[in-house]
Amino acid sequence: MTREEGAAVVEAILFTMGDSVEISALAKAMEMDAREIKKYIDYLKEKYERSDSGIGIIELEKAVQLCTKKEMYEYLVKIAKAPKKAVLTxxxxxxxxxxxxxxxxxxxxxxxxxxxxxxxxxxxxxxxxxxxxxxxxxxxxxxxxxxxxxxxxxxxxxxxxxxxxxxxxxxxxxxxxxxxxxxxxxxxx
CATH class of the missing domain: 1.10.10.10 (Winged helix-like DNA-binding domain superfamily/Winged helix DNA-binding domain)
Known part of the structure; x- marks a missing residue:
């Protein structure tokens, strides 16, 4: 698996889970060593540090999570305050x-x-x-x-x-x- 492919798998898992995911759980799911997973995470961090990305990765003890960059919060607040359209079942x-x-x-x-x-x-x-x-x-x-x-x-x-x-x-x-x-x-x- 290339670095880009491995990073894509980590990214997909983090996006889908929404919450933090332990690095050991990522390693188990991908059947890899935790050190290899850490390389994918570092690659994603570099990728997300660019100004054309609105997301980032935070590390929480032995876990990681996708998050929104702080610079994007004002836009999130605007969308969250927008009236929601009623969906009629x-x-x-x-x-x-x-x-x-x-x-x-x-x-x-x-x-x-x-x-x-x-x-x-x-x-x-x-x-x-x-x-x-x-x-x-x-x-x-x-x-x-x-x-x-x-x-x-x-x-x-x-x-x-x-x-x-x-x-x-x-x-x-x-x-x-x-x-x-x-x-x-x-x-x-």
Missing amino acids: DSLMETLSIIAYKQPITRLEVEKIRGVNSDHAVNRLVEFGLVQELGRLDAPGRPLLFGTTEEFLRSFGVRSLDELPSIGTVQVEEFKAQAEEEINVKLDI
Whole structure:
């Protein structure tokens, strides 16, 4: 194995692990002597010392770790503070659709429609600002009512809930057939 190839293996391991890796573990994984691994690490250190590299290697007792150069911290802070785009999973989209079309709706009503616990999904949608509490239902336990927000309208490019696509009877029948098929698969019928 050439110096460049060995260094590439060390680099790949350190990158993938993220945390520090003991030199003895690297030696064992690469079936080499620790002194040889140290040569690869020294080669990588030299490579990363150049100004066109944003990373470096730090040594921690008998371990090494890839790290970001201190000069790059200001850029990391900027990206870390940037707002993160909400990623809506299928379960979140399903929950959001139910709330959008049935609002105001309680969490229990959402769960009856979905057939699964929806606490996490509703909480995430509230966290993303797509759903909000609208008040309480005048019923025993006074459950919270949920509905969509202006952020929901902006995100989906509609001015009002009236602009949401309507579900036709053909679509309802297709949804019922899909649901029955999923139930049959789950029950191995």
